[in-house]
Amino acid sequence: MASVTAIERPGATWQRLRQRLEGETAMGYMLVTPAMLLILCLVVYPFMMAVWLSVSDARVGNWGQFIGFGNYVYLFGDELFLRSIRNTFLFTFSSVALKLVLGLGLALLLNKEFVGQRFVRGAILLPWVIPAALSTIGWMWMFDPLFSVFNWTLRELGLSEDGVPWLGRPGWAMFSVILVNTWRGLPFFAICFLAGLVSIPKELYEAAEIDGAGPIAKFWYITLPMLKPVMFIVILFSAVLTFSNFEIIYILTQGGPVNSTHVFATLAHTVGLISGNLGRGAAISMFMFPVLLLVVFITLGVLRKDDS
Amino acid sequence: MNQARQLIRKALGTYLPLVPFLIFALFPVVWMLISSFKSDRELYDLSATPFWISKGIVLAHYRELFFETSFVTWISNSFQVSILATAISLVISVFAAYALVRLRFPGAAVFAVAIFVTYLVPHALLFLPMNQVVNFLGLADSRWALVVTYPTFLVPFSTWLIMGYLKSIPKEIEEAALIDGCSRIQVLFKVVIPIAIPGIMCATLFSFTLCWNEFLYALTFISSTTEKMAPVGVIAELIRGDIYFWGALMAGAITASLPIVFVYVFFLDYFMSGLTSGATKG
CATH class of the missing domain: 1.20.5 (Single alpha-helices involved in coiled-coils or other helix-helix interfaces)
Structure with missing residues (x-):
């Protein structure tokens, strides 16, 4: 200019x-x-x-009346809702933690130079690309009570005659939905971390080597600190998406067995649309808002710091 | 000797640890593919080895899918909605991104933040009132409801992505064009858009994928069989009560994923760059 x-x-x-x-x-x-x-x-x-x-008692097809915090008061006394809070946090925390650890490991592997790198990177992304609803149906077939391929393998190996009740027992059902969510989200973590790894200047490692740093020291004092900004953003994004996840749980368990996997999104859907209690369903959805707000503030803070 | 040792180290240090990751990522997809080609007799045979097809490859499930369900209509709906919503969103996004990155006007910063916040609003937060809005617009139970509502998450996403791309283009090119006497509009169409094509391509691919894969709105706004999107159609019509038509379900899941997989194989590098720029530049 x-x-x-x-x-x-x-x-x-x-x-x-x-x-x-x-x-x-x-x-x-x-x-x-x-x-x-x-x-x-x-x-x-x-x-x-x-x-x-x-804050209304609206039902499907009826605008309803103002009832103040009636829905919220009801929810805080509702065992099912309280349980869904615990489920949502357990589901989000476990899935994000797994994706973080596995994603970091995978990114470190993908960052090496080897023959077939492009193919492997492409293959790793596949779970993230295909529609989650459809791959979840595939997982459901793998979790089938009678024809589960996992249980078949366990049986053939002589490890377990009855197999694992993947979706049939509360604890296992939660494990299964976390597993599927991890499967789906892992590629996103890995590729974003990979991008972060690629952008770390090689000179840092060379300098550290001259100073006598081993692989663990290099990882701890160079890789991790340099990856921190990317990790932060990826974790926050994933937390919002996992927190509000709907299709995996809706398809696999519908919130069952005995409501052990109901999260905010599935409960809001069940209460708001299936039972037709729009007001209460909306109140359940609103509980996602504080978390969203928190993430937005943190992310904006981080981005602003990056810019300056 | 040294070379051999290096090779072994590579195998142990890189390929071997990659194997579990590859199996984890690919097995479910391979499993769906295998299952879709098995006869019902083999599919529901507890003694058969499930990992390969021993009683002949059978196309019955695909035949069932294509001729006994409205699968072709669902795929066509998915294409219509995804292409239309993507096209509308990209036009809106390119304009907004250009204005927010290059033009100085009061409120621009506030608006950029608004776009970012909208980007993060989960569908599950808005689907109940959105249902009412769709009814109010007279679009209940129609795929047009999706064409109207999908831009709500495509526009923030694409705008953010294109903004990141525009920031990386030097301003001087546009300024040269302005000084040569081009108007802002001309600069946008003749200079900025042609240079930003890779960023726009990337936003297009991601938007199309997001539309195709969306589930909650597609499930809750539409109930007529002939208006459904492919993923919802497959799941809603091939699970009848407690009966799961596993063979046809797998065939449907594979076939309805194919368009996305094709897009992705052809444009892998765009996907990669989009993912990474989305993460690092916000």
């Missing part, structure tokens, strides 16, 4: 600059309006409506 304006007459430049600034504001608003309208009508408005529904 400066180099171009330097050879022009100052008066003309000033005029052009002013023209452009005026145009810029108008243009800016014009170009942003469609996105703004979309967000106002289809995100902000539904969100306000969610707030309204959560």
Whole structure:
């Protein structure tokens, strides 16, 4: 900019600059309006409506009356809801922790140079690409009470005659939905971490080697600190997505057995649409909001720090 | 001698630990593929070895899927909704991204944050009121409801991705065009969009995939068989009460995943770069 304006007459430049600034504001608003309208009508408005529904006794096909915090008060006395809070946190925490550890390991492996690297990277991404609802059906078939391929293998190896009740017992069902969520989300973690690893300057490792650092020291003092920003963002994103996950649990267990896998999303669906109690369902959904808000604030803080 | 040792070290240090990861990632998909080609007799035979097909490859499940369900309609619905919603979203996103990255106007920063926040709002938070909105718009039980609602998550995502890409393009090219007498609009169409094609491509691929894979809205807004998207159709129509048509379910899961897998194989590098730029640049 400066180099171009330097050879022009100052008066003309000033005029052009002013023209452009005026145009810029108008243009800016014009170009942003469609996105703004979309967000106002289809995100902000539904969100306000969610707030309204959560303080009303609305049912499907009926707008309902204002009932204050009735739904929330009811929920805090509801064993099923309290259980779904525990389930949601257990599900989110375990899945994200597993994806983090396995994703880091996988990324370190993928970062090495080897023949077939491209193929392996592509293959690893597959679970993340195909529709989750459809791969979950595949898992359901693998968890079948009678024809489970895992149980067949256990039986053939003589490890267990009855097999594992993958979706039939509360503890195992939670394990199974966490397993499927981990399977689905692991590629995302691995590839993002891989991108972080690639961007670490080689000189750091060389310098550390000269100073006599071993592989563990290099990992602990270079790799991990350098990966921290990427890890942070990936964990936060994944936490929001896992926290609000619907299809895996809806398809595999429908929240069962005995409500041991119900999370916020599936419970909101069951209460709000299947039982038709819109108000209470919306109140359940609203519990995702504080977590979302927290993540947004942290992420914005991190991004801002990155920019400066 | 030295070379041999190096080779062994590579095998032990890299390939061997990769094997469990590869099995974990690929086995479920391979398993679905195998199951879809088995006859019912073999599928439900406890004594048969499940890992391969011993009683002949059978296309019965695919025949059932294509001729006895509305599978072709679902796939066509999925294509229509995904292409339309992606196209609408990209036009909106390119405009918004350009304005937010390059133009200075009051409120731009606030709007960028709003876009980011919307990007993170989960479907499960909004699906109940969204259901009401869809009814109000007269789009209940129609695939058009999805064309209208999918941009709510595609636009924030694509805008954010394209913004990251635009930031990496030097401003000077546009400024040169402006000084040569192009208007802002001309600069956008003749300079910015052509340069930003890789970023736009990436946003297109991701948007299409997000549409195709979306489940909660597709499940809750639509109940007529002929309006369903492929994943919902397969699951809703091939599970009847307590009866699971496993063979046809697997055939449906494989076939409905194929378009996405094709897209992804052809554009693997775009997927990779999109994923990584999305993560590192936010």
